[in-house]
Amino acid sequence: MDLENQQRIMDAAGKYGAENVVVVLGSADPEGAGLYAETVTAGDPTFAGPLAGVPLGLPVYHVFEEEIKAETDQCVWDEQVAMMEMVLDTSALAKSVAEMRDQHSRSKL
Amino acid sequence: MPNAAIKSTAYCLNHTPELGFHYGTTPYLERHDKPDSRFLADLPRFIQSYGDAARYAPNLAYIGAMTIGQLEKQPRPWHSNLADAPTRFGKYGEIMPEDEFLGLLDICDVFDLVWLETGFAESVREKLLVHPVLDAEVLKRLKAGRAAADIGGEIANKGALPLFFAGEVVGCCRRAHEVDETLASHVILENLACKAGSVLALLHLLKKAGMGPGEVDFLVECSEEAVGDMNQRGGGNLAKSIAEIAGCVNASGLDVRAFCAAPVNALITGASLVASGARRNVVVLAGGALPKLFMNSRDHVKKEHPALECCLGNFAVLLTPDDGTAPVIRLDALGKHSVGAGASPQAVTTALVWDPLQKAGLDFADVDKYAAELQIPEITLPAGAGDVPEANAKMIAALAVMKGQLERAAIADFVASHGLVGFAHTQGHIPSGVPFLGHAVDAIAAGHMKRAMIIGKGSLFLARMTGLSDGASFLVEASAGGQAGSLTRDEVKTVLLDALADLADSLRNAE
DSSP states (O other): OOHHHHHHHHHHHHHHOGGGOOEEEOOSSHHHHHHHHHHHHTOOTTSOSTTTTOOOOOOEEETTSHHHHTTSOHHHHHHHTHHHHHHSOHHHHHHHHHHHHHHHOSOOO | OOOEEEEEEEEEEEEOHHHHHHHSHHHHHHHHHOTTOHHHHHHHHHBOOHHHHTTOHHHHHHTTSSOHHHHHHSOSSGGGSOOSSOOOBOSSOBEEOHHHHHHHHHHHOSSSOEEEBHHHHHHHHHHHTTOSSOOHHHHTTSOOOBOHHHHHHHHHHSOOEEEEETTEEEEEEOOSOSSOGGGSHHHHHHHHHHHHHHHHHHHHHHHHHTOOGGGOOEEEEOOSOOOOBTTBTTOOOHHHHHHHHHTOTTOEEEEOOBTBTHHHHHHHHHHHHHHHTSOSSEEEEEOOOGGGTTTTHHHHHHTTOOBOOOEEEEEEEEEEEOOSSSOEEEEEEEEEOOGGGOSSHHHHHIIIIIHHHHHHTOOGGGOSEEEEOOBOHHHHGGGTOOOHHHHHHHHHHHHHHHTTSSOGGGHHHHHHHHOOOOOBOSOTTTTSSTTHHHHHHHHHHTTSOSEEEEEEEEOGGGGTSOSOOEEEEEEEEOOSSOGGGSOOHHHHHHHHHHHHHHHHHHHHHHO
16 A cells, blocks of 8 residues: 555544444455555555554445445445446455454454 | 548557566655555566466467457457467557667667666676667667676665666666755656657557658557656657657657546647647657556455556557548547536546537447547456446546436447456556557458447546646547548549530530
8 A cells, every 4th residue: 555545544543443444445456455454454564554563443444345235225225336346356456455354453333 | 621540550568577576656655655565575486477478368369469359359368368479569569678678768769868788788788789769870879888896886886777687687767866856766767667668669660650750740659658857847849859869850849748548639620730730750658667566466456456557558649631541530520628618427438429420410329439548457456446448438438328328228239239348458548548549440441340439548647737637539540531632623624624614515415
């Protein structure tokens, strides 16, 4: 995860409280999604950014996970997300993020 | 609406692993931050040699030494299933070795900024003397060289960057100003490398087209470098500087910038100039991006995977008035990712694929091949970026499903038949659809393909001026007859008089 995004997430968690922030990922690659999820829960695994050694423990989901899809307006979903749902390996993405969430998130939806 | 013909195409690679190892952004930053890093120590072990690069199937497809069909059948991984023998020249261009490319850098330098060591300069001159597209006029620009001690002094005391071949310092690139960062030695080196790549592609293009440099009317350059000084950092017209070296004395030019969307935008610009009659023979071209060499090498080394990003990519396309023979760029059905189109992949694909299909009255299946972001998957997959061309084809197929033109179960078949395998280096603007143009033009001219869509996408947000991305697309297909097929006023008059005479005859006969 690039350093600016790490800083933004760190700032949001500081401003609103970690219990009031949910991270929704849109990554296309399961490995990348897992790394992003690890970064916002256990801390930056590359030790390069502001979240290095900062385990925020945020609840993190991929946009394709049922918890997020259920909260989304169907029209918006069809217009913005449905095409990529056909393209990407949604179960691998969800699994990759869920593994990190189960291990490191302090709260869940 | 008149169109512009694609008269010829050229594609070259410059195998430049030592420039990449020293000045590619990833190793360069690592050397700056952690000069003793394990990654830097390990990287040379994973770099592809010239011999292997000239046997590597995607490279051979890029220079036209292998068809796309042959590439698709080549066993994978390509990096360990190399061709039996190296091939330097293909029907579109060549894979130039690094020492000769350093000579070309010197040739393209008109401000005495590149100094090659005398002996090295001489050895390069001997090689370039037998080069098929570098004539005496170009070669006389190669300077005699400098003493190694002088080069060492420039590097030690005046901010010059050493140039390496076979691990030895063989020259340097000097700064063009002591303070101005836009004229610092690394900026000059990047810009000259980009210029030199364009010059090589242009010279191959002219030879292939059988055209003299004096016949070129205009150049549109579309790389990702900014040329200028601190008062006008992106002042531009690299195009004209390229035309100068190639001897295009009757040409001028301009630069088009839009990150990776620039080549498609530049081709639309060039085609519009030709179709309107404003310019006649227009060359659209770009050299490579030195900073992107070994961009993903950290992941490659970590996974003990070959670091394949050792080649600069470049291309040149000759656009001429539609004479009814060569395939054309259709200007009546262009794709444009507008400001208000939306940023989701769905919105982008709709703007770039669905909208032009609608304008042209075509279905998804009417386009034989969609060419978008043709990065070599063996480079991007280990870096976690996926198979980019395959992902693009899947997105187009999924949009076809949403538009009711494809069964969901047929997505994989659509991807296999209408998508492409990636064969272009991760050089930003280079992979953006345009590498397929040469293959597409040949297939259309031979009657093996009806049409292709070339799609470019650019990450404008990287410049921090907007959060938007960009995109553009066009269709390539056989000419419908061309402007040469249209009738003159006198010809229309003759046809009308003949028709009236026929009518009079038939009335007389009826009586």
